[in-house]
Amino acid sequence: MKQPILQVQQLNKSFGSKQVLHDISFTAQKGHIIGLVGANGAGKTTLMKAILGLTSAQGIITIDGHPSSFDHHEILKKVGALIEYPSIYPFMTGRDHLKLFAKGANQSQKIQSVIHDMHLTKYIDRAAKKYSLGMKQKLGIAMAILNNPELVILDEPMNGLDPQANKELRLLIKAKSQAGTTFLISSHILSELQKVADELLILDHGRIIQETTMKALLAASNHYLVLSTSDDVLARKVLTNAGYQLTDNTELKVHVGAKANLEPILKVFEQHDITVLDIQHRDENLEDSVLKLLNKDQLEVEGQK
Numbered sequence: 001m002k003q004p005i006l007q008v009q010q011l012n013k014s015f016g017s018k019q020v021l022h023d024i025s026f027t028a029q030k031g032h033i034i035g036l037v038g039a040n041g042a043g044k045t046t047l048m049k050a051i052l053g054l055t056s057a058q059g060i061i062t063i064d065g066h067p068s069s070f071d072h073h074e075i076l077k078k079v080g081a082l083i084e085y086p087s088i089y090p091f092m093t094g095r096d097h098l099k100l101f102a103k104g105a106n107q108s109q110k111i112q113s114v115i116h117d118m119h120l121t122k123y124i125d126r127a128a129k130k131y132s133l134g135m136k137q138k139l140g141i142a143m144a145i146l147n148n149p150e151l152v153i154l155d156e157p158m159n160g161l162d163p164q165a166n167k168e169l170r171l172l173i174k175a176k177s178q179a180g181t182t183f184l185i186s187s188h189i190l191s192e193l194q195k196v197a198d199e200l201l202i203l204d205h206g207r208i209i210q211e212t213t214m215k216a217l218l219a220a221s222n223h224y225l226v227l228s229t230s231d232d233v234l235a236r237k238v239l240t241n242a243g244y245q246l247t248d249n250t251e252l253k254v255h256v257g258a259k260a261n262l263e264p265i266l267k268v269f270e271q272h273d274i275t276v277l278d279i280q281h282r283d284e285n286l287e288d289s290v291l292k293l294l295n296k297d298q299l300e301v302e303g304q305k
């Protein structure tokens, strides 16, 4: 197996007597997009800060095989990050911010391409105090990716972005990941995260409760057929008698496997002269799956008390 760009082993972090990260271990392979999700206070920002050496923690963090910690920062030149709010100087223009952060060779070319990629042209030469929340956020992301880092860590990057900006960011992240950049992205906007992440780390009370691919998580989620028929009351009865699980009392929502097989359902209806008027597929999305996992974990935590 190739050397991961990021390896976190047995990371523990406490603030005073409160432990907020418990034995966190995971790896991130080059070119992967990893979504970090969890409730408020789950530990996402603390984990990202620990990886970036912005807060001390116990455990081992290696970036491209080199250690990173509170007092070992050398390897962080391979990393770009936006944590919490971007640090923006109100009287400087966006372009001046980029000039301040640009490093290494081809700086003007890097600045030009990030302005283009992040669609900043219209306001890049205005003072940042005139920027909206979304404009500041886009400038913050631009600063994080400016020097083409191998690992990009973004804490809630979709905050304040309009749908168009979200789409542009998504396409940019995908294009960069295909070129080998790894992303670790936290977000509460699970509908957006679902469109971009290919792996997921689900954090609850400072512990990883699930590490999975987006594909596997969604494949394991529930799938339903929502039917409308000539006689819904009879349809409910005959489907229940035939062993189907109906999960809703207000609509005919039939729990089916990943590959819904309509034929046996239609056969049952035919035997009872029921006509199907409408069929809709309804699948659980990332939000449903994550909420289910967090609720399950909460019940387990309460059960242990």
Ligand SMILES: Nc1ncnc2c1ncn2[C@@H]1O[C@H](COP(=O)(O)OP(=O)(O)OP(=O)(O)O)[C@@H](O)[C@H]1O
Pocket (backbone or CB within 6 Å): 015, 020, 038, 039, 040, 041, 042, 043, 044, 045, 046, 047
């Ligand atoms: N500097 C600090 N001092 C004391 N406790 C802290 C500090 N920073 C974070 N915490 C605590 O650590 C825990 C994890 O916080 P963290 O900000 O990492 O969560 P999060 O998952 O990023 O939450 P959110 O989704 O609300 O941003 C919380 O209980 C928080 O109160």
